[in-house]
Amino acid sequence: MRDDVTALLARLEDSMQRMTWALMDCDEDDLRLEMEDGEWSPMQIFSHIKASDDIITARIPLFIMRDHPALQSVDERAWAAAAGYEEAPLDQT
Numbered sequence: 235m236r237d238d239v240t241a242l243l244a245r246l247e248d249s250m251q252r253m254t255w256a257l258m259d260c261d262e263d264d265l266r267l268e269m270e271d272g273e274w275s276p277m278q279i280f281s282h283i284k285a286s287d288d289i290i291t292a293r294i295p296l297f298i299m300r301d302h303p304a305l306q307s308v309d310e311r312a313w314a315a316a317a318g319y320e321e322a323p324l325d326q327t
Contacts (some may be wrong), residue, residue, distance in 0.1 A: 253280075257324065265324060281319035285310040288317070 257265075257276075265276040274282070289308045296303035314320060 262324060266320075277320055277324065280324060281314040282310055284319050285314035285317065288313060 260276070265280070267275055269275050289310055293303070293305060296305070
């Protein structure tokens with residue numbers, strides 16, 4: 235199981251590095267462009283990632299301490315809106 239956790243952490247770190255590289259030459263306005271056909275803008279994607287991280291991080295101790303923790307459903311879009319992630323500058327998201 236420890237190898238699985240190590241592999242997962244490595245994948246998450248790699249994802250963060252790839253996102254950082256993808257954003258290096260992006261203008262903040264480009265991240266907020268309206269997309270076609272209901273697709274999310276880059277900023278909406280990053281807001282979703284941040285909100286999901288907030289929610290999951292708070293739950294990690296439950297997974298460690300209990301075999302089958304009871305988890306309530308949380309709407310990450312509502313959390314992102316309440317936290318103002320889409321309106322904030324990307325470096326503050």
